[in-house]
Amino acid sequence: MNPTYRGLILDFGGVLTTPMKLNGQAFERSEGLTPGTYFRALVEHPEGVQVYSALEVGEASQDEWNRVIGGILGIDPTDLMRRALANLRPEPQIVTAAERARATGIKVAMLSNSFGIEPYNPYEDKGMWRDSFDAVILSELEGVRKPSPLIYRRALEALELEGSECVFVDDHAENLLPAETLGIRTIHHTTSPATTAALLDSLLPDRAPA
Structure with missing residues (x-):
C-alpha cells in the first residue's frame, strides 16, 4: 500500500x-563557442567554480557571475545569464x-x-x-x-x-x-x-x- x-x-x-546540458550546448552554438567550453568554465575553471558557488549562496551577484564567466569565455558579459538560459x-x-x-x-x-x-x-x-x-x-x-x-x-x-x-x-x-x-x-x-x-x-x- x-x-x-x-x-x-x-x-x-x-x-x-x-535538460541543462541541451540548453548549454545551444548556448555554445549561439555564441560561437567550441563545444564543451561553457561547461568547463562552470565546473573546471577555478574562477568559474568559485563565482558560481558564491552566486548560489548569495555571496556574489548575478552581474559578478556575468562578468567572470564572460571573461573566461571571452564574450560580452552583458545580460549573460539571460543569454545562457535562453534555450x-x-x-x-x-x-x-x-x-x-x-x-x-x-x-x-x-x-x-x-x-x-x-x-x-x-x-x-x-x-x-x-x-x-x-x-x-x-x-x-x-x-x-x-x-x-x-x-x-x-x-x-x-x-x-x-x-x-x-x-x-x-x-x-x-x-x-x-x-x-x-x-x-x-x-x-x-x-x-x-x-x-x-x-x-x-x-x-x-x-x-x-
Missing part, C-alpha cells in the same frame, strides 16, 4: 525544465504532474540552487515563480545550497510537513541522499516519462496518467 504523501519538492533546472524551457510533463498534484491539495515546492534573480529572474521568465508553488526555496535567499541537509529542512519548514510526508525529485544523484536522511522519498530524474510515471504512482496512485 502506498504511503500518503502530502508534499512534492521539485528541482528547477533539468527537472521542471528541459531552457519548462518541461511539460513534469509541470503538468505538479499541477495535477497541487490541484488535489498536495503542497508543491520548488527547491533550486539559485541562478540569481537580479537583474534577470529565470524562474519568473520561465513562468515558474511564486504563484506557481506553495513554497519557493532558493539557495541564494537561504544562504545554503544543495546538497546541504539544512536546505531540505528549510523546504520542509516552508511546507509545514514532515520528511516522511514528502517526495523530492532531482536530476543529480548527489542531491538525493541528504533528503533521504530526513525521511523524504526521492526520485532520481532521468527522463520525463519515467519521472512522471513515478510521481503519479506515488502521489496519485488511483488516477491514470494524463
Whole structure:
C-alpha cells in the first residue's frame, strides 16, 4: 500500500525544465563557442567554480557571475545569464504532474540552487515563480545550497510537513541522499516519462496518467 504523501519538492533546472546540458550546448552554438567550453568554465575553471558557488549562496551577484564567466569565455558579459538560459524551457510533463498534484491539495515546492534573480529572474521568465508553488526555496535567499541537509529542512519548514510526508525529485544523484536522511522519498530524474510515471504512482496512485 502506498504511503500518503502530502508534499512534492521539485528541482528547477533539468527537472521542471528541459535538460541543462541541451540548453548549454545551444548556448555554445549561439555564441560561437567550441563545444564543451561553457561547461568547463562552470565546473573546471577555478574562477568559474568559485563565482558560481558564491552566486548560489548569495555571496556574489548575478552581474559578478556575468562578468567572470564572460571573461573566461571571452564574450560580452552583458545580460549573460539571460543569454545562457535562453534555450531552457519548462518541461511539460513534469509541470503538468505538479499541477495535477497541487490541484488535489498536495503542497508543491520548488527547491533550486539559485541562478540569481537580479537583474534577470529565470524562474519568473520561465513562468515558474511564486504563484506557481506553495513554497519557493532558493539557495541564494537561504544562504545554503544543495546538497546541504539544512536546505531540505528549510523546504520542509516552508511546507509545514514532515520528511516522511514528502517526495523530492532531482536530476543529480548527489542531491538525493541528504533528503533521504530526513525521511523524504526521492526520485532520481532521468527522463520525463519515467519521472512522471513515478510521481503519479506515488502521489496519485488511483488516477491514470494524463
